[in-house]
Amino acid sequence: MPTTKTLRAGSAHKRAAILTAARELFLTDGFDRTSVDAIAAQAGVSKRTVYDYFGDKQTLLRAVLDAVGQSLVATIRRTLDDTLTDVTEAGELETALVAFAMRIATDMLDSAEYATLQRLAQTESDHLPHRDDQLITYAPDEALGERLAALARAGLLDAPDPRLAADHFIALTFGVALNRLGSANAAEDDRVRPLVIEGVRAFLRAYRREA
Amino acid sequence: MPTTKTLRAGSAHKRAAILTAARELFLTDGFDRTSVDAIAAQAGVSKRTVYDYFGDKQTLLRAVLDAVGQSLVATIRRTLDDTLTDVTEAGELETALVAFAMRIATDMLDSAEYATLQRLAQTESDHLPHRDDQLITYAPDEALGERLAALARAGLLDAPDPRLAADHFIALTFGVALNRLGSANAAEDDRVRPLVIEGVRAFLRAYRREA
DNA sequence: ACCACACTACACCGTGCAGTGTAGTTCGCT
DNA sequence: AGCGAACTACACTGCACGGTGTAGTGTGGT
Structure with missing residues (x-):
């Protein structure tokens, strides 16, 4: 060394x-x-x-994008493992989902960062080599989708299309939070948690397995 | 003349x-x-x-923003009146909501336009006089919120916080559509309708009044 | 016939910035 | 000591763009 x-x-x-x-x-x-x-x-x-x-500057942007995307997907996967693996009872579900969403929201303003950077890349510097952006972009949704599928198999959720359910979950939590509060905040804002909780509850009303 | x-x-x-x-x-x-x-x-x-x-250029941007915002809120209100006024039976609800969402999605890529322009205004040209942007930005949500409140009063929905319900509706329909497909498409894309329908169904599962 | 006005075409200035070339400095290695 | 590589400081080119000033043209009103 x-x-x-x-x-x-x-x-x-x-x-x-x-x-x-x-x-x-x-x-x-x-x-x-x-x-x-x-x-x-x-x-x-x-x-x-x-x-x-x-x-040049474009390549630098590309590199920034790759780095952020990389760390994004890593954090998602890790958080997923930490919060949603050993959920087996219906009672734990809401708490676990809220924990997951909050950790993503706080650990990572990255998600907002990444979305903004994507927009910059796409609009600003027109058409840089597109490469496997989609893979990185959709990775979070798919990872969460797999986890939701597992929860469905365990009888906790009723999600025939887990990928869609994942999109709905993300929309109801991060989507709403980002929409209401500017992307600048994310971490320290007191208003995030209630929004996330309500998002999770709505999600569960829509996707919880009926008795 | x-x-x-x-x-x-x-x-x-x-x-x-x-x-x-x-x-x-x-x-x-x-x-x-x-x-x-x-x-x-x-x-x-x-x-x-x-x-x-x-x-100058900044003022021009401001003017563009105002014009788009203006037409956005007008279209929202009109579409709301056209599609969600005389809904009185539970059976009509899903159809009406899908009609509303689809008309917004097609009539107006504006919504995507406006969001993007807002971002441009906010990031690009730093701090132009902020004025009543929030009013315009949040107008759609509030207008839809009022309508949902009416539907709740009519016994069709169970929405104690109509404004939040509106945010959830928007997130489940436009949010998901914008997330999956780039903002460029909106109108002609065949993949929009199924997404919107599923979004509406998820919304109704979460917010339909229980018998 | 003339004025006022809206508009164009065009030249022009200043500036900020991407990108380059290069000479000089530091430092680890042998 | 001496070499080579990483790095800095700096000067410099070329260009694109925001913004302005102005001379000239068409047109409607009086």
Whole structure:
């Protein structure tokens, strides 16, 4: 490790710093209004280095997008495992779903970030190579869908189309929260929790297995 | 009319042309990437005229936003009156709600347009005078909320918080549709209708009055 | 015939920014 | 000592765009 440590670690560190600075500035100021000079300054790096790491501004945006998407899907999967695995009784269901939604909402303003960045990518810098964006975009829905399918098999839910149920769940919780409160808040806002709880209850009214 | 017709009509016409061109270009290319020259060209008007009508680019954006918001709330209200007024029997409810949602979805990609423009306004051109944006933004939800409250009073729905129910309805229909399909489609896409129908059904499962 | 006005065409200025080229510095390695 | 790589500081080019000033054209009203 000592051989590569200072070099690669330094490299990796700078790379991460650039990505972070770029993400923050893109989110607050928008893609076009963010100058590469500003990114370099905020990252504590010379502009030339930015261009040496990533070829141009578009590629940098692409890299930011990939990084955020990556961490997004990782967090979703982890949270899913933490909160929805050992649910076997109907009584636990609401609590578990609320816990899941709240952890996503707080751990990750990322989700809002990612949506915004997607929009930036799509609108601002027109048509960058589309690649497997859809995979990343739809991954959360599908992961949640699988989990809901498991809950349906366990007799707790009545969800013939689990993927659709997942979309409905997301819409009723994050969708409503993002719609009512600007995407800026997410974490610390007191108004999030009640909204999420009511969303979960509506979801359960629609999808709970009838006795 | 002949006195003002050619003059004012010409003026109004050009004004509208500029607003339309600006809206289209802002939506497809984003605010910053749209040059005033391009707007003038697409509107069939000299750049100078654009600056004579609206003082600068920001003001033009503001005007576009106002115009779209205006037409949005008008369409919502009209559609609400057309589809949800004389519903008195439980059997009509699903059909009526689907009709409402579909007409909004097709008549108006506007809703998607408006959301996108809001984002542009908020992110791109930082802080333009905020004014009564919230009124326009939340108007649809509130209008639908009132209507749902009426349906609740008629004994067709069980919605103690009609405003929340409205948010849930919107999330389950438009939210899901916008999430799955890019905002570009809306109107002609065959996949919209089934999504909307399933959204309405989920909504009714959650909010229909229990016998 | 003339004025006022709306509008165009066009040239023009200033500026901010993407991207490049390069000389110089630091530092780990041998 | 000396080499090479990572990095910085900085100057510089080219361009696109916001905004303005202005001369000229068409047109309706008097």
